Amino acid sequence: MSLKIKEAKEMLLLIPRIDLGFFPTPFHKLERLSQEFGINLYIKRDDFTGKNLFGGNKTRKLEFLIGKAMEEKCEYVFTYGATQSNHAMQTAWAATANSLKPVLYLAAVVEPDENDIKANLLLDKIFGAEVHIINMQEQESFLEAEKRSFRLGKERMRQLESEGHKCMSIPMGGANEIGTAGYISGFAELCEQAEQLELGLDYLYHATGSGGTMAGLVAGKKLLGKDTLIRSIAVLDTGDHYIADKTVLANSALEYIAAAPAVEEKDFSLDTGFYAPGYECPNEGAAEAIKLLAQREGILLDPVYTGKAFAGLIHDVRTGKIERGSSVVFLHTGGATALFAEKKILGDLF
Ligand SMILES: Cc1ncc(COP(=O)(O)O)c(C=O)c1O
Incomplete structure (x- = not known):
């Protein structure tokens, strides 16, 4: 080719x-x-x-992802990542700027200080995203915490869909x-x-x-x-x-x-x-x-x-x-x- x-x-x-x-x-x-x-x-x-x-880099991906969400007339966009995820922040921005509601499930590789929110997590909040932070539990690995964040995200999405809201899930990194x-x-x-x-x-x-x-x-x-x-x-x-x-x-x-x-x-x-x-x-x-x-x-x-x-x-x-x-x-x-x-x-x- x-x-x-x-x-x-x-x-x-x-x-x-x-x-x-x-x-x-x-x-x-x-x-x-x-x-x-x-x-x-x-x-x-x-x-x-x-x-x-x-x-x-996520802007290029989100042109197509948010484009698809809008074509499908979604109201909510879900995504996942670490608490300082660039992808999650860019998704919060791209969704909000196009009248979609961003929902983020963020696993804490580094646990944020509630009283001193920084960098991307701060921007997620300024963009008005619904932010869920998944702190690692005792004996839990990061991968397990990440899996738990996917499960919790799915549950929240099911709840919203049962109330009649159309949602789209974007995988980690928009990949x-x-x-x-x-x-x-x-x-x-x-x-x-x-x-x-x-x-x-x-x-x-x-x-x-x-x-x-x-x-x-x-x-x-x-x-x-x-x-x-x-x-x-x-x-x-x-x-x-x-x-x-x-x-x-x-x-x-x-x-x-x-x-x-x-x-x-x-x-x-x-x-x-x-x-x-x-x-x-x-x-x-x-x-x-x-x-x-x-x-x-x-x-x-x-x-x-x-x-x-x-x-x-x-x-x-x-x-x-x-x-x-x-x-x-x-x-x-x-x-x-x-x-x-x-x-x-x-x-x-x-
Ligand atoms: C600044 C930056 N560079 C590179 C990457 C890696 O891109 P990809 O997830 O498409 O492999 C990311 C992903 O989040 C990123 O935020």
Whole structure:
């Protein structure tokens, strides 16, 4: 399969979607780091997607997800995540701005202080979301708490539906075939910008969590027949079935936009070497990456996602996994609100 960008964009126009962001997002060269690293380093600014000041990758997914909820005439939108979830905050914003009622079930990796609500959780409240915080019980693992949050969310949804309210459930990270279509579109947008500059892109680096962004990028790459190597840096323990699951997700997103499934497991390149000690747990590599990009280029990353992904890129430059002279793009997926989150999430930055 090898569609022209224009043809892919036309396919994407045929599915339900609303206008949530400012697109195309900026794409520019990082001159100082390019020189320092001996590569041509570009950045795609999906931290600038959104209208609510704090952009991020979820805006692209939510254009399709909220578009679908509105087409189905829903009244409530449910979603899930951690208490400082960017996805939950973006969903609260996107739903509220379109007269839908957001309901969030948030599992506490880091328990918030009721008297000092910070960062995304604060924004969730300002956007008027119905927020349910699921604190971990004694002897309960985070995964168990997360499962409990799904159960409680389902119960609340059943209750609302029995009262005649139509609800839509968005999975964590917006990672279903609908949200994933957002990054098929994102990849096409990036290719269009690279073409305008007559640039071939050897590598694309980005953070992967729920995997929707990664699946969408890889689906976009297959749809357009590009050979950019997409390197996905995990921000959490991805487990054994991640790539198999994301292959299914990428193909279901292609089917959702009426394209043929084409993604195979070998199309992914996942690196799990940079997230330790865990999700929302800071590490030295991310701290170094945040400071480097801030002090060389004046651009802010975050400790949970983009800091860890950029740490992967720095490592690959230093070890020669990225060859000198390569053209590399870093996809900035947002998340800077975490710089104002709990110290436990932020870590030691100075
Ligand atoms: C800032 C940021 N970057 C990257 C990701 C990872 O995206 P995905 O969940 O699509 O894998 C997220 C997900 O929440 C995010 O908030």
